[in-house]
Amino acid sequence: MSPRRSERASPSRVAILAAVLIAAVGGDWVTARARDDTPEQVVNPLPPDERQQLVTGRCIICHSLETIAQQRQTRDEWAVILDRMVAYGMPMLPGDRELILEYLATRLGQ
Amino acid sequence: MYQPRSAADRPDGLSRRAFIVHVGAAAALLKTGSSALAQSASPAVPGKERLIVRSPRPVNLETPLKELASEVTPVELFYVRNNYDGPEIDSAQYVLKVQGEVDNPLSLRLDDLRQMEQVTQTVTLECAGNGRGFYNPKAAGIQWEHGAVGTGVWKGVRLADVLRRARPRPAARHVVPNGHDGPPTPQAPDFIRSHPLWKAMEPHTIIALELNGNPVPHLHGGPARLIVPGWVGSASIKWLTEITLAQKEWDGPFMARSYRSPRVDDPKESYSLTSLECKSIVVHPADGAQLTTGTQTVQGFAWAGEGAIVAVDVSTDGGQTWMPARLAGEEHRYAWRRWELPWDAKTGPAIVMARASDSLGRVQPASRPRDPQGYRWNVIHAVRVNVS
Numbered sequence: 001m002s003p004r005r006s007e008r009a010s011p012s013r014v015a016i017l018a019a020v021l022i023a024a025v026g027g028d029w030v031t032a033r034a035r036d037d038t039p040e041q042v043v044n045p046l047p048p049d050e051r052q053q054l055v056t057g058r059c060i061i062c063h064s065l066e067t068i069a070q071q072r073q074t075r076d077e078w079a080v081i082l083d084r085m086v087a088y089g090m091p092m093l094p095g096d097r098e099l100i101l102e103y104l105a106t107r108l109g110q
Numbered sequence: 111m112y113q114p115r116s117a118a119d120r121p122d123g124l125s126r127r128a129f130i131v132h133v134g135a136a137a138a139l140l141k142t143g144s145s146a147l148a149q150s151a152s153p154a155v156p157g158k159e160r161l162i163v164r165s166p167r168p169v170n171l172e173t174p175l176k177e178l179a180s181e182v183t184p185v186e187l188f189y190v191r192n193n194y195d196g197p198e199i200d201s202a203q204y205v206l207k208v209q210g211e212v213d214n215p216l217s218l219r220l221d222d223l224r225q226m227e228q229v230t231q232t233v234t235l236e237c238a239g240n241g242r243g244f245y246n247p248k249a250a251g252i253q254w255e256h257g258a259v260g261t262g263v264w265k266g267v268r269l270a271d272v273l274r275r276a277r278p279r280p281a282a283r284h285v286v287p288n289g290h291d292g293p294p295t296p297q298a299p300d301f302i303r304s305h306p307l308w309k310a311m312e313p314h315t316i317i318a319l320e321l322n323g324n325p326v327p328h329l330h331g332g333p334a335r336l337i338v339p340g341w342v343g344s345a346s347i348k349w350l351t352e353i354t355l356a357q358k359e360w361d362g363p364f365m366a367r368s369y370r371s372p373r374v375d376d377p378k379e380s381y382s383l384t385s386l387e388c389k390s391i392v393v394h395p396a397d398g399a400q401l402t403t404g405t406q407t408v409q410g411f412a413w414a415g416e417g418a419i420v421a422v423d424v425s426t427d428g429g430q431t432w433m434p435a436r437l438a439g440e441e442h443r444y445a446w447r448r449w450e451l452p453w454d455a456k457t458g459p460a461i462v463m464a465r466a467s468d469s470l471g472r473v474q475p476a477s478r479p480r481d482p483q484g485y486r487w488n489v490i491h492a493v494r495v496n497v498s
Contacts, residue, residue: 061294061295062294062295062298063165063167063168063294064165064166064167064168066163066164066165066166067165067170067252070164070252070253071248071250071251071253072247072248073248073250074247077250081250087297088293088295088297088298088299089294089295089296089297089298110247110248
């Protein structure tokens with residue numbers, strides 16, 4: 001084992017950081033809405049609905065949202081991916097899995 | 111038997127660093143609220159402005175088909191496929207370790223590699239998932255169309271020369287290369303794929319230090335990366351820092367789960383992808399082009415991984431009749447071959463198609479059964495044009 005193992009990001013630190021990030025997203029995340037004061041459009045590529053932020057805050061920790069938005073998967077296929085992401089450290093609070101899965105299956109389904 | 115540990119167990123703490131880089135990027139993005147995501151709608155990578163951004167993080171950039179015009183793909187047009195983004199490596203600090211089932215473990219700096227005999231190979235790299243976006247139903251993964259392919263002039267040292275110096279033990283059967291990229295969380299697996307020793311010892315397999323006459327850019331795996339020619343791109347590990355000789359194939363998720371396709375003889379079983387498929391693309395005319403009547407040159411590229419292209423047939427009537435194209439340009443063992451055919455274009459709509467055949471007897475198919483992970487797309491490329 002590495003002598004510096006203790007410095008690694010532990011699962012709990014991942015969860016804390018994720019929680020901070022999710023909190024930071026809060027309500028001021030601008031989705032798919034042009035802002036008049038900037039030439040750049042702020043575009044969250046994920047389909048907007050009330051569950052979008054749930055997905056955004058968790059997935060963006062490790063990868064861009066484009067990697068999700070371009071997918072079309074069945075509910076069962078999304079479930080496999082979601083469970084793999086949880087195994088890879090995706091933070092998941094009680095009750096969230098069904099909400100996220102429902103979002104992915106209905107908004108990015110096939 | 112020695113086996114490389116996951117990056118999470120590395121004494122250099124790479125995984126933690128990579129994690130912070132990723133989370134830091136996400137935090138900065140959320141704090142500023144706009145810029146990073148806003149850029150994701152257009153190419154965010156300097157020097158790669160003409161490429162399609164399939165994903166900004168990890169970086170995945172596709173070359174538009176119309177940009178694949180030259181036999182050697184310029185760096186600014188060369189596709190990028192990353193499973194994880196690697197941190198930049200200071201060339202002065204670079205070290206390549208050769209370890210495992212060897213009698214003489216090595217620790218080589220960039221200058222050590224530069225002082226060995228240098229060879230130059232023109233090699234076509236293609237992502238195993240190139241064309242995934244054409245599958246229906248959709249397979250999960252980056253939805254590449256035609257352009258996760260490119261040809262580079264790669265210069266560096268033969269992997270065989272490096273391995274001979276390390277004196278592999280008789281038990282060594284597989285080469286397990288690892289790069290300086292790391293997963294964004296401690297739980298996610300390191301990106302490691304192995305290949306058998308025979309492929310490593312082939313004189314065309316190199317550790318590349320240069321691409322198209324310049325040091326390999328960071329985005330393409332510099333300062334040193336593997337080029338495992340003819341095989342799916344994922345074999346050509348970037349940011350190469352460790353080579354471990356092992357008795358067995360690597361069994362991590364990027365070997366055991368990803369980069370696998372169903373076996374023809376038993377579709378319930380899968381095999382780890384090696385050689386690229388026999389495939390051609392039509393670069394000119396472009397799909398949807400408005401052409402003028404008279405002589406047009408139909409042209410494109412064809413490649414076949416471990417095979418050699420022996421013919422490319424072209425149809426300008428939607429596949430009813432086929433004519434052999436001329437194999438033009440230079441021939442390299444592991445690079446695509448340019449092909450062309452003059453066509454007397456008559457007024458009206460036309461469907462132009464190309465079908466490659468290789469020395470292994472493979473012919474590009476008109477359709478392809480579902481591949482669960484969307485690999486091996488090599489269906490005959492058809493473009494619709496209008497002549498007036």
